[in-house]
Amino acid sequence: MLTIGQLAAYAGVTVRAVRHYHQIGLLPEPERDASGYRKYGAPAVVSLIKIRTLAEAGVPLGRIARMLDADGTAFAEAVERIDAHLRAEIDRLENSRKQVAQLAAGDSLVLPPPVVAYLDRLREIGASERMLAGERDGWILIAARWPGKVAEWIPDKFAQLEDPRIVRLYQVLSALMETKGLDDPLVLEAVDLLVELAEEAEAAGFDSGVAEGDDMFFALLDNLADESDDRAWRLRELMRERGWDGWTRMRRVTGQA
Amino acid sequence: MLTIGQLAAYAGVTVRAVRHYHQIGLLPEPERDASGYRKYGAPAVVSLIKIRTLAEAGVPLGRIARMLDADGTAFAEAVERIDAHLRAEIDRLENSRKQVAQLAAGDSLVLPPPVVAYLDRLREIGASERMLAGERDGWILIAARWPGKVAEWIPDKFAQLEDPRIVRLYQVLSALMETKGLDDPLVLEAVDLLVELAEEAEAAGFDSGVAEGDDMFFALLDNLADESDDRAWRLRELMRERGWDGWTRMRRVTGQA
DNA sequence: ATCAAGGGTTGACGCTGCGTCAGGGTCAAG
DNA sequence: CTTGACCCTGACGCAGCGTCAACCCTTGAT
Numbered sequence: 001m002l003t004i005g006q007l008a009a010y011a012g013v014t015v016r017a018v019r020h021y022h023q024i025g026l027l028p029e030p031e032r033d034a035s036g037y038r039k040y041g042a043p044a045v046v047s048l049i050k051i052r053t054l055a056e057a058g059v060p061l062g063r064i065a066r067m068l069d070a071d072g073t074a075f076a077e078a079v080e081r082i083d084a085h086l087r088a089e090i091d092r093l094e095n096s097r098k099q100v101a102q103l104a105a106g107d108s109l110v111l112p113p114p115v116v117a118y119l120d121r122l123r124e125i126g127a128s129e130r131m132l133a134g135e136r137d138g139w140i141l142i143a144a145r146w147p148g149k150v151a152e153w154i155p156d157k158f159a160q161l162e163d164p165r166i167v168r169l170y171q172v173l174s175a176l177m178e179t180k181g182l183d184d185p186l187v188l189e190a191v192d193l194l195v196e197l198a199e200e201a202e203a204a205g206f207d208s209g210v211a212e213g214d215d216m217f218f219a220l221l222d223n224l225a226d227e228s229d230d231r232a233w234r235l236r237e238l239m240r241e242r243g244w245d246g247w248t249r250m251r252r253v254t255g256q257a
Numbered sequence: 258m259l260t261i262g263q264l265a266a267y268a269g270v271t272v273r274a275v276r277h278y279h280q281i282g283l284l285p286e287p288e289r290d291a292s293g294y295r296k297y298g299a300p301a302v303v304s305l306i307k308i309r310t311l312a313e314a315g316v317p318l319g320r321i322a323r324m325l326d327a328d329g330t331a332f333a334e335a336v337e338r339i340d341a342h343l344r345a346e347i348d349r350l351e352n353s354r355k356q357v358a359q360l361a362a363g364d365s366l367v368l369p370p371p372v373v374a375y376l377d378r379l380r381e382i383g384a385s386e387r388m389l390a391g392e393r394d395g396w397i398l399i400a401a402r403w404p405g406k407v408a409e410w411i412p413d414k415f416a417q418l419e420d421p422r423i424v425r426l427y428q429v430l431s432a433l434m435e436t437k438g439l440d441d442p443l444v445l446e447a448v449d450l451l452v453e454l455a456e457e458a459e460a461a462g463f464d465s466g467v468a469e470g471d472d473m474f475f476a477l478l479d480n481l482a483d484e485s486d487d488r489a490w491r492l493r494e495l496m497r498e499r500g501w502d503g504w505t506r507m508r509r510v511t512g513q514a
Numbered sequence: 515a516t517c518a519a520g521g522g523t524t525g526a527c528g529c530t531g532c533g534t535c536a537g538g539g540t541c542a543a544g
Numbered sequence: 545c546t547t548g549a550c551c552c553t554g555a556c557g558c559a560g561c562g563t564c565a566a567c568c569c570t571t572g573a574t
Contacts (some may be wrong), residue, residue, distance in 0.1 A: 001480070003521075003522070004521095004522075004523095005522080010398070014561080014562085015522090016560090016561060016562065016563085017560080017561065019523095019524095019561095020467060020560065020561055024559095024560095029266060035522080035523090035568075035569055035570085036522080036523060036568080036569085037521090037522055037569080037570095038522085038523090039524080041480045042395075042398055042480050043394065045397075045398055046394045046397050046398065050360070053353075053356050053357065054357065054360070054361060055352055056349075056356075057350075057353035057356065057357050057562090058350075058353070060559075060560095060562075061559075064561090075359055075361070077362060078317055079357055079358070079361035080361075082355060082357055083354060086350050086354045086357070087352060087354070089348055090350050090354075091348055091352055092313075093315075093343050093347050093350070094347065096310075096313055096314035096315070096343060097314070097340060097343045097344070097347075099310050099313075099314065099342060100310065100311065100314050100336055100339055100343070101336070101340065101467065103307065103310060103311070104332070104333055104336035104337075135300070137303040138298065138299075140303050140306055141267070141299055141302055141303065142303075166522070179483065180284065181292070207401065219258070219297045220258075220259065220298070220302070221299060223258070223298045223299050224299030224300060224303075227298055227299070227300055238287075260550075260551075261550095261551075261552095262549095262551080264548065271532080271533085272550095272551090273531095273533065273534085274532065275532080276532095276552095276553095277532055281531095290553080291520060292539075292541085292552090293539085293551080293552060294538055294540080294541095294550090294551055294552080295551085295552090312531090317530075317531095318530080318531075319530090328537065367543090
């Protein structure tokens with residue numbers, strides 16, 4: 001005859017767990033001795049080991065209860081479902097491993113490889129780390145919004161970097177983010193470049209290729225840009241004076257009062 | 258500007274989860290609009306996606322909080338630990354899969370393969386399913402008590418089955434468990450066989466090979482036998498009249514008053 | 515015979531990560 | 545002006561035990 005502690009030790013579970021199983025009716029309450037101690041026989045050990053095996057596999061206790069008094073066929077079916085669930089869980093964790101590893105790599109995270117390559121290219125042309133962080137965050141949003149489209153747009157972004165003015169723009173903006181001042185002549189250069197490029201794009205008929213209803217999403221991206229640096233607002237103001245607004249999708253504004 | 262619902266949708270989590278993250282300080286509370294609605298910017302989406310990625314990997318929210326405002330090195334270390342944990346978890350689940358699969362196979366469970374082979378042999382010589390179930394439970398206990406020793410003992414058990422009297426004993430006991438009566442002549446045959454074999458073993462000097470202090474464990478195994486069938490007690494009584502007691506480790510008794 | 519250590523007993527609260535009411539207020543559309 | 549779809553706070557519920565608390569029982573040493 002076993003005490004609860006011995007039973008628990010044999011089965012490799014805690015005393016508390018055994019009592020819990022009693023409480024929820026998963027393991028039947030055994031007889032008590034004169035002083036109220038529970039006393040167990042061997043079958044309890046066997047049951048407990050079965051329960052532990054299933055519980056460690058992640059089977060909810062409620063389902064274990066139903067399994068233990070099911071017939072052979074039903075039991076086999078249940079086992080099949082459990083195995084399927086285990087496989088799914090394993091896959092999920094393997095996936096998490098990749099995701100988290102990318103998190104450590106800094107870039108990527110939920111970013112598709114082409115975007116990572118693009119970010120690497122930006123780093124090569126001299127974009128600062130803060131700049132890259134901002135770009136990365138933006139692409140995370142974009143990838144979340146249009147998971148499939150990203151691969152289509154990245155080539156265009158690469159193509160843009162062929163234009164030395166765009167390279168210069170990234171460099172200027174990067175430099176701005178690393179300095180503290182506001183009245184830097186770099187600000188003016190940045191605005192000049194932005195306006196010039198915007199007007200050129202307008203002349204070419206921008207064709208963003210994106211649905212109209214997504215104004216809110218672009219506002220979100222612009223907001224991201226604004227919050228990445230305090231001086232973003234100042235830059236934007238200067239651009240508005242020159243008739244343009246927006247970061248990710250620029251548009252004409254009528255010079256306001 | 259996003260509402261909490263939009264934010265949650267972008268990041269692929271529930272509204273409730275976002276509010277929970279606010280409550281525990283994992284995600285900072287944003288500004289409110291005039292009517293008290295929370296309004297989020299883009300950085301919140303990025304944070305949320307990071308949080309979700311880590312949370313899905315099984316990282317406790319408290320640790321995520323500490324990770325997000327850790328520096329690069331500490332973050333990388335944390336990621337390393339998380340990955341180690343993920344690998345361990347995957348291994349554990351793979352293991353569970355095997356265990357559960359054996360559960361389905363009926364035999365085994367936590368039983369090493371040699372025992373399964375032995376049980377199969379028993380089935381071949383005509384042991385009933387109830388008998389096998391009892392044997393299996395016994396071996397589960399033994400495997401739990403002496404995990405390493407089992408492989409040593411199984412060959413002896415196979416060897417015993419070379420003796421036709423032992424085969425006969427299993428068959429008789431199996432037959433008894435399938436009938437309902439008690440006064441069956443099979444009972445007498447079983448007792449005869451048991452006593453004969455016990456005396457022979459005694460003459461050979463049994464050498465159980467097991468420590469002395471394990472009386473309690475054998476009592477447990479005997480108890481398992483007793484509870485496997487109501488007539489076990491009757492059999493045991495008859496044996497005691499012939500000077501023997503116990504199932505798994507028989508010993509002389511002085512014929513009691 | 516006594517006493518402390520180390521079992522056992524019930525009962526209850528704590529923890530994680532939210533789901534899910536309840537009981538409101540708001541916003542956009544018809 | 546209603547309707548439906550959001551938003552708000554506050555609170556309880558869930559699994560699967562861990563961890564007190566406050567008490568009783570058993571056992572071996574003294």
